[in-house]
C-alpha cells in the first residue's frame with residue numbers, strides 16, 4: 001500500500017502551519033458555499049472533512065461552517081461533522097483535540113457531534129443524498145497508488161515525461177472517483193469546497209526547490225552508503241499537484257452530470273515561513289520549520305517506520321535548507337474549487 005498518512009503522535013498537528021495558512025485561499029469560496037448551500041428541512045445536518053489528518057487545521061473552517069449554517073438553519077438543529085482519513089491516520093490525536101482543545105468547534109456546541117471514518121476518500125463513504133457540505137484541505141493531491149516510481153527524483157513534477165504520464169493517468173482516475181462518489185453522496189443543493197495542491201500557469205507547484213534539496217540529501221545518503229540505491233530508486237512521494245485543465249476535465253466532458261463547477265482559482269498564498277524569513281533572515285529558524293513541515297507531510301511516504309534513516313535525512317535536509325533559504329522561501333500553489341450538487 002502507498003503510505004500517504006502524515007507523521008503521527010500529533011506531529012503533523014504541530015508542524016502544519018504552512019498548510020493552514022495556505023488553505024486561507026479558500027475562505028471566500030467557503031463563504032460563498034455557506035450562503036449557497038441548501039439546508040435540509042429536517043434531520044441532522046452532515047458536514048464532511050475529507051483528509052482531516054489530526055484535525056488541527058479543520059477546526060477553523062468547521063467552526064465557520066457551523067456558525068453560518070446554525071444561523072441559517074435556526075435553533076435546535078443537530079449536526080454531524082464526519083472526519084475522513086485513511087485507516088493508518090492518527091485518529092487518537094483528532095479525538096483528543098475534538099474533546100479537549102480550546103480550538104475545538106465542539107466547544108459550547110452540545111448539538112454538534114464529531115465522528116470519523118477510516119477509509120479512503122476515493123471510496124464510497126456516506127449514504128446517498130445525505131451530505132450537505134463537503135470540505136477538503138491540502139489532501140486531494142495524494143494519490144491512491146503509484147503506477148511507477150521515479151528513477152531520479154522523489155517529486156512527481158520532477159519525473160521524466162513517461163513517468164509523469166503514467167502517474168497522471170492515476171491522478172485523473174482518482175479525481176473522477178472522488179468527485180463521482182461525492183456526486184452520489186451530496187444532497188441536491190449541497191456544496192463542496194476543495195483546496196488542493198496545484199500547478200500554476202507557468203508550471204510551478206512551489207515545492208520544486210525544497211524537493212530538489214530533499215532529493216540531493218537522499219542522494220548524499222546513497223553516496224555515503226547509508227541508503228541502498230535500490231531503496232532510493234523506489235522512493236517517490238505520491239503527491240500530484242494538478243493543472244487547471246486537469247482539475248476542470250471531469251466537469252467538461254459530461255461524466256459528472258450532477259456536479260457544477262462554480263469557481264476554480266489557482267493561487268499561491270504567502271507562506272508564513274517565507275514571510276518570517278524575509279523579515280529576520282534567520283536561516284536556522286527557517287530550516288527548522290521547513291524541515292518540520294517536510295517530515296510531517298512526507299517522511300512516512302519516504303521512510304515508513306525507519307527512524308534512523310529519517311533522522312539522518314533530517315540533518316542533511318536542515319543543512320541544505322539553511323544553505324539556500326532565499327531559494328526555498330516560496331509559497332505553495334493551490335487550487336480552490338467550489339462545486340454545487342445540482
Ligand SMILES: C[S@@+](CC[C@H](N)C(=O)[O-])C[C@H]1O[C@@H](n2cnc3c(N)ncnc32)[C@H](O)[C@@H]1O
Pocket residue numbers: 004005006016019020023050051052053054057058084085086089119120121122136137138139140142143144297
Ligand atoms: C497534508 S494532510 C492535510 C490535513 C488537513 N486537512 C490540513 O489541511 O492540514 C493530507 C491528509 O490527507 C490524507 N489522505 C491522503 N490520501 C487519502 C485518501 N485516499 N483517503 C483519505 N485521506 C487521505 C492523509 O492521510 C493526510 O492526513
